[in-house]
Amino acid sequence: MEVHNVELTISAVKPEQYPDKDFPEIALAGRSNVxxxxxxxxxxNRKNYARTSSQPGKTQTLNFYNVEEQLYFVDVPGYGYAKVSQKEREKWARMIETYFSTRQELRGTINLVDARHEPSELDVQMIEFLHYYNIPVLVVGTKIDKIPKSKRNKVESQIKKKMHLNKNDHLVLFSAVDKTGKKEVWDWIEKMAIKED
Structure with missing residues (x-):
């Protein structure tokens, strides 16, 4: 998809704030700083539209980005950030579970993991949660430019094994630096979310 128009529609914390346009939605989930x-x-195709925060744990709402009046990207608060209080974490967990378990427009979730490290227990819990709700998943291994090409097959195997990916899950290795995987990620999004006319 060629993207020219993107707009942050709303930062929501409860269902009554979700957009009512009936566009398909793709959620993005992952650890803080992934x-x-x-x-x-x-x-x-923007440099700094979605703000990269120097303070992990900063996204505390579900941020709905309207992409080309065709779909929403839903940026979900990052998990696993230690400096956030237990009470705050529980509040986020309820907000996220409500969204994932009730949102009819949700077509799939991109679950990001840092390809440089073995997936964490929280990464595994996240994918188990998505499997539980039968939500289609694309696992994206980020920062792949930091890994030599000769070691990337090993990284793929490690992610698949550790996260118990099933035959319906997809995995793409991605780099924001050299755009590796960008087309494959878009291909999956379009398959999940963009209806053919």
Missing amino acids: GKSSLINTLI
Whole structure:
């Protein structure tokens, strides 16, 4: 998809604030600092549209980005950031679970993991949660430019094994630096969200 128009429609914390346009939605989830904003910016051809924060744990709302009046990207708060209080984490968890378990417009979730490290227990829990709700998943291994090409097959195997990916899950290795994987991510989004006329 060629993207020219993107707009942050709303930052929501409860269902009554969600947009009512009935556009298909693709959620983006992952640990704090995994590169969600960089992925969004790469997909929409912008430098700093989705703000990359120097303070992890800063996104505390569901941010709905209207892309070309055709779909929404929904940026979900990053998980696993230690400096956030337990109470705050529980509030986020409820907000996220409500969205994932009730939102009819949700067509799939991009679950980001840092390809430089073995997926964490929180990454595994996230994918188990998405499997539980039968939400289509694309796992995106970020920061792949930091890994030599000769080691990338090993990285793929490690992610698939650790996260118990099933035959319906997809995996793409991605770099915001050299745009590796950008086309494959868009291909999956279009398959999930863009209806053929």
